Amino acid sequence: MxxxxxxxxxxxxxxxxxxxxxxxxxxxxxxxxxxxxxxxxxxxxxxxxxxxxxxxxxxxxxxxxxxxxxxAPPLAAPKGGTTSGIYVGPPTAKVTVELYIDFMCPICNQFEQTTGPTLDKMVQQGQIRIYYHPVAYLDRSSQGTMYSTRASGAAACAADAGVFDKFRSILYQNQPQENTPGLTNQQLIQFGQQAGVKDTATFEKCVNDGKYSTWTANLTDAASKGGVSGTPTVKVNGTLVGAKDTVPNTQTVTDAINKALGTKK
Incomplete structure (x- = not known):
């Protein structure tokens, strides 16, 4: 153990x-x-x-x-217009004539003096409606004052006041030469009053504030993208009148309108 x-x-x-x-x-x-x-x-x-x-x-x-x-806020359009231009004439007209213009363009003024009266008569007769596109291609020709933009914007202000057509005519009658500063805002305001603007304070503010400068830039860009390379350019019911980069005469324009109306003259 x-x-x-x-x-x-x-x-x-x-x-x-x-x-x-x-x-x-x-x-x-x-x-x-x-x-x-x-x-x-x-x-x-x-x-x-x-x-x-x-x-x-x-x-x-x-x-x-x-x-x-x-x-960005919605793009403001002037009274009687859209984001691309201003209408003159009855909405019921069968034919729409589009005019691409620049208020500093001397050829536009020539077209106004030669073909303008015929178009105005057709508007009064209810045959056509004119769709103005006041572009600003010639801003470069106003010594930095952007006259084309300012004139286009002032025309839109005049549309708000209901006097676009008269104002447009007065601007052509007082058209400045290319490569000059163009008309001043004060002159544009005075011509607005001459055209019949009633609310001068609102019109003056509209012009001085450049209310429609963005509108002008938008329609100018749209015109360029749409193939409009110069002014004046004329379209009848969306179809270019005359050859590209040429100014159609009165007969060519009226022929195109009468064709669209279905008449032979």
Missing amino acids: SKNSPRSTVTTKGKGKAAQSRARQVAAQRLAAQRRKQRIITFSIVAVVVVAVLAVVGVVGVTVWNQTHKP
Whole structure:
């Protein structure tokens, strides 16, 4: 019995050490698991915070964008007109004559003096409706004053006042030469009064503020993109009259109109 005691003592001690080792391993595993769990929780919290911050930044970004990039207001069109021009004559007319003009263009003035009276008569008779497109191709010829734009815009102001046709005629009668500053705003305002503007204060503000400068730029751009390369350009019911880059005479224009009307003269 005594001989076996030492062996028995050695075995018990070995088992004790093994148990302690396993306990330490279990404790280490539990600690590692707790640390992993804590890292996952911490990562989740950080991720939530990051997402929340990004969401706030996104909202702020959208808000700033909306505040600094507001949609452009609708393009204002003058009374009796559209974003591309001004109508003169009855809407019921069978034929629409489009005239692309520039108030500094001398050939436009010649066309006005030669063919204008015939067109005016046809308007009065209800045969045609004229669609004026006062472009600003010759801004470059007014020594930096952008006379074509200002004259076109003033004509739109005159349309608001109901005197576009008379104002247009007066501008041609007082047409400045190319490569000069053109008429001043004050002169344009005076001619508006001469044309019959009643509310002079509103007309004056319209001219001085350049209310229709964007309108002029828009219709000029549309004309250019539409293939109109010079003034005057004449179209009858959408069809170009005469050869491109040439000015049709009165007979050519009236022939095109009569054809569209279905008459032979």
